[in-house]
Amino acid sequence: MFDKEYLAREQLERKIKPYRRPQRCGHAEFSDLVAELSTRMDYLLEMGDAKECLRVIRQIERAKAAYSALQTKLAYKLEKRTVEDHEFRGVHLNDQGRGCAASVAIARRRGQHGARRYLENCRMLAEDLPRLAQRFERGDLSEEQVMVILSTLADVDAEHRRDFDAYLACSPEIYEGAGTKRLQDLVRQFTCSIDAGAQTDRLHERAKRRYVRFHADQDGISISGRLPLEDGVMLEKCLRRQAHALRRKGDPRTLEQLMADLLVRRPISGDEAAGLPLPMFMDLKVIMTDRALFQGDSEPANLEGYGVIPAEYARNMVATRRRQYAQDGAIIPDRSELARRLCSFPELQRIYTAPGNKELVAMDSKARTFPDGLKELICVRDLRCRTPYCNNRPQHLDHVFEWWLGGETTFNNGDWRCAHCNYAKESPGWRERTVRDGPHTIEITTPAGISFRSLAPPATGPELSLSAKEFQQTLQEPFKD
Numbered sequence: 001m002f003d004k005e006y007l008a009r010e011q012l013e014r015k016i017k018p019y020r021r022p023q024r025c026g027h028a029e030f031s032d033l034v035a036e037l038s039t040r041m042d043y044l045l046e047m048g049d050a051k052e053c054l055r056v057i058r059q060i061e062r063a064k065a066a067y068s069a070l071q072t073k074l075a076y077k078l079e080k081r082t083v084e085d086h087e088f089r090g091v092h093l094n095d096q097g098r099g100c101a102a103s104v105a106i107a108r109r110r111g112q113h114g115a116r117r118y119l120e121n122c123r124m125l126a127e128d129l130p131r132l133a134q135r136f137e138r139g140d141l142s143e144e145q146v147m148v149i150l151s152t153l154a155d156v157d158a159e160h161r162r163d164f165d166a167y168l169a170c171s172p173e174i175y176e177g178a179g180t181k182r183l184q185d186l187v188r189q190f191t192c193s194i195d196a197g198a199q200t201d202r203l204h205e206r207a208k209r210r211y212v213r214f215h216a217d218q219d220g221i222s223i224s225g226r227l228p229l230e231d232g233v234m235l236e237k238c239l240r241r242q243a244h245a246l247r248r249k250g251d252p253r254t255l256e257q258l259m260a261d262l263l264v265r266r267p268i269s270g271d272e273a274a275g276l277p278l279p280m281f282m283d284l285k286v287i288m289t290d291r292a293l294f295q296g297d298s299e300p301a302n303l304e305g306y307g308v309i310p311a312e313y314a315r316n317m318v319a320t321r322r323r324q325y326a327q328d329g330a331i332i333p334d335r336s337e338l339a340r341r342l343c344s345f346p347e348l349q350r351i352y353t354a355p356g357n358k359e360l361v362a363m364d365s366k367a368r369t370f371p372d373g374l375k376e377l378i379c380v381r382d383l384r385c386r387t388p389y390c391n392n393r394p395q396h397l398d399h400v401f402e403w404w405l406g407g408e409t410t411f412n413n414g415d416w417r418c419a420h421c422n423y424a425k426e427s428p429g430w431r432e433r434t435v436r437d438g439p440h441t442i443e444i445t446t447p448a449g450i451s452f453r454s455l456a457p458p459a460t461g462p463e464l465s466l467s468a469k470e471f472q473q474t475l476q477e478p479f480k481d
Contacts (some may be wrong), residue, residue, distance in 0.1 A: 050448040062139025069136040072122040075104045121150035128161040132170040148180040152187035164190050177388030177454045188308035192300035196310040233305045235410045286314050382416040390420035400432050
């Protein structure tokens, strides 16, 4: 019995491969570089102060972006080599890059979802956007920011991508402190200006592909879907407004729970006590110039709660009556006198900008609480959370320099923040101040002593227009290091 067990164990041990120490992978230069960096960091990890730690974190982030830029170059080179090899072999002539995206995804330790899009972005970056690629290599932009820009530019042709690259080379400060959503607005501003008709048609086509789906998971039912642009923004704004109203009345549910209850319980049970009925009227704020509204100019508009939209689409929103739905979901016209009176008269509000630029004119107040007019003006100016790189939804209107320290309730001393960033600035040692009025610029100093700057976007989007002479000179200039 003992001999049988011993022989069985011996056979099992023979099948098990002996342990091997992990080998250093990749080029020796990279391994040596990482080893040298780790050695230099030992002192910082033991003796470094807060300011030095934060400074090195920023430098490492720039280095990560620079290495990511090198990855895009290598991926583009690999795609070219793969296409050449397939052409030489005479295989996969209808899909000459087959297998390349999957290989790159595996090498980057990423899933296959989005692998082809990454390779297409690498191709656009290498062939059409040399100035953007140069900033990427310097570490000025992260990989996530660059991929957002490239994915949004995928809808336009190569010539317009080169124009965009030249335009942004003239305004490098646009990148400063911009999160992914603000960068997406920046690119939409450009694409809607040069190709407004196609962008409008694309929005209408996406509205036709509206849907709702229910997914059963382990703990409940998840809902996902796509709604037409104005309907989706209006629904979200309505749910959020009513949820905040219930919270102010002392409802113990969270904001997300209230929005879910308002969305679901009314259609299912019809119980107004369980969930308030959604009102049929809701205001949508569209910010656009008088030239775009009345003269047919192509300068894009900005839909609050969404972002940049084509001027033609915005004009249609202003001029078109609200749609009415039957019980089966079909769109039916409402010919009642009340519906015509309510839906046919949009309210126009003039917002003035300073002469020569697109900065809003200031308003002041002596009270601590921002009055409604000043509050709305600040929200129109900031559009998104003013903390650099933050993509959260802004919720709190706050003083840049605290009111209890003597800060004034003025246009220049107000900003729009998300809840997380507004609470973070109350940390000891956190300081903020307005350093420039046009464009409105805030200097944020963290408790570690590192300063960042936040620039407010112009009210109607970034200025991307140049004269024909200036633009031709820009295209002919070699981009500078």
